[in-house]
Amino acid sequence: xxxxxxxxxxxxxxxxxxxxxxxxxxxxxxxxxxxxxxxxxxxxxxxxxxxxxxxxxxxxxxxxxxxxxxxxxxxxxxxxxxxxxxxxxxxxxxxxxxxxxxxxxxxxxxxxxxxxxxxxxxx
Amino acid sequence: xxxxxxxxxxxxxxxxxxxxxxxxxxxxxxxxxxxxxxxxxxxxxxxxxxxxxxxxxxxxxxxxxxxxxxxxxxxxxxxxxxxxxxxxxxxxxxxxxxxxxxxxxxxxxxxxxxxxxxxxxxx
Amino acid sequence: xxxxxxxxxxxxxxxxxxxxxxxxxxxxxxxxxxxxxxxxxxxxxxxxxxxxxxxxxxxxxxxxxxxxxxxxxxxxxxxxxxxxxxxxxxxxxxxxxxxxxxxxxxxxxxxxxxxxxxxxxxx
Numbered sequence: 001x002x003x004x005x006x007x008x009x010x011x012x013x014x015x016x017x018x019x020x021x022x023x024x025x026x027x028x029x030x031x032x033x034x035x036x037x038x039x040x041x042x043x044x045x046x047x048x049x050x051x052x053x054x055x056x057x058x059x060x061x062x063x064x065x066x067x068x069x070x071x072x073x074x075x076x077x078x079x080x081x082x083x084x085x086x087x088x089x090x091x092x093x094x095x096x097x098x099x100x101x102x103x104x105x106x107x108x109x110x111x112x113x114x115x116x117x118x119x120x121x122x123x
Numbered sequence: 124x125x126x127x128x129x130x131x132x133x134x135x136x137x138x139x140x141x142x143x144x145x146x147x148x149x150x151x152x153x154x155x156x157x158x159x160x161x162x163x164x165x166x167x168x169x170x171x172x173x174x175x176x177x178x179x180x181x182x183x184x185x186x187x188x189x190x191x192x193x194x195x196x197x198x199x200x201x202x203x204x205x206x207x208x209x210x211x212x213x214x215x216x217x218x219x220x221x222x223x224x225x226x227x228x229x230x231x232x233x234x235x236x237x238x239x240x241x242x243x244x245x246x
Numbered sequence: 247x248x249x250x251x252x253x254x255x256x257x258x259x260x261x262x263x264x265x266x267x268x269x270x271x272x273x274x275x276x277x278x279x280x281x282x283x284x285x286x287x288x289x290x291x292x293x294x295x296x297x298x299x300x301x302x303x304x305x306x307x308x309x310x311x312x313x314x315x316x317x318x319x320x321x322x323x324x325x326x327x328x329x330x331x332x333x334x335x336x337x338x339x340x341x342x343x344x345x346x347x348x349x350x351x352x353x354x355x356x357x358x359x360x361x362x363x364x365x366x367x368x369x
Contacts, residue, residue: 142366143366156328158324159325162309164308165320168306168308168309168317168320171307172304195272208331210268210362212362215314217272242320244366
């Protein structure tokens with residue numbers, strides 16, 4: 001969950017009266033999505049389910065020289081997506097009560113991940 | 124299908140010469156997507172297929188105190204996404220002939236859903 | 247992979263100092279996604295996996311008068327999405343080293359596909 005980090009590290013959100021925050025991840029084996037921000041079991045269930053749906057053991061993958069977790073990570077990345085867009089009003093993110101931003105790491109040993117944040121609108 | 128409602132309730136679209144409409148749903152058990160707007164059997168097949176893919180009967184979910192339809196709804200929400208972006212040209216949405224905006228309700232008894240619409244561009 | 251075509255055909259990207267490029271596909275049986283741009287086996291594995299996940303042989307589809315590949319194409323389209331957003335900085339797309347834009351054709355005999363490109367930001 002990276003919502004708090006984003007708000008803290010990107011004070012430019014506070015200067016926008018009406019607009020959009022775009023968050024983009026510069027990687028193909030991780031993703032961004034918006035989901036339930038309160039109960040950590042939701043994130044646990046996400047991981048369990050997606051690992052069953054797109055398993056490392058799927059026998060037809062031919063792109064496997066970076067390890068069995070690589071190709072599943074690419075697929076999961078496109079299932080969830082590389083960016084999220086969040087409306088801004090009066091300097092605040094217009095997330096619903098239960099919404100938070102997930103950074104989904106799909107590699108078993110992922111390194112640091114780079115995000116690009118862009119806020120647009122009228123100030 | 125909510126395309127007509129959006130166009131009717133958000134006349135600001137008509138003031139944009141070139142730009143983007145962002146539609147955002149403030150919930151984690153419903154989603155927005157763009158798909159076939161003509162034949163209602165497409166929406167029926169969406170529901171049948173996604174319920175088979177992410178079934179309430181999946182035995183490993185631990186987040187289940189809100190009922191068996193809750194965790195599947197969270198997952199479906201992230202599969203389809205919380206927002207759609209549609210180009211605007213000369214005050215009109217640039218949807219393709221067969222495209223419409225779906226509001227996907229994933230709870231068995233969902234309540235009212237709130238959307239945030241943001242139109243940006245040059246007027 | 248359409249990254250190079252986009253950059254070449256849409257020189258307006260070069261005029262944006264900070265902003266966002268939105269790419270939108272006006273079809274419901276094709277999609278856009280961002281993924282690994284180097285090794286073509288990734289794209290091959292995408293196709294193999296998604297065809298197994300959403301098979302033409304799924305027996306419950308009722309929307310099938312356009313052929314057995316039509317309804318799977320609609321579903322795949324919403325799984326991957328109709329648009330991508332890419333940050334622009336100093337006239338260049340801020341894609342990660344391994345990221346490229348995929349145009350995913352899901353029909354067996356798809357025709358030409360129309361994209362709408364919109365660049366917004368400060369110049």
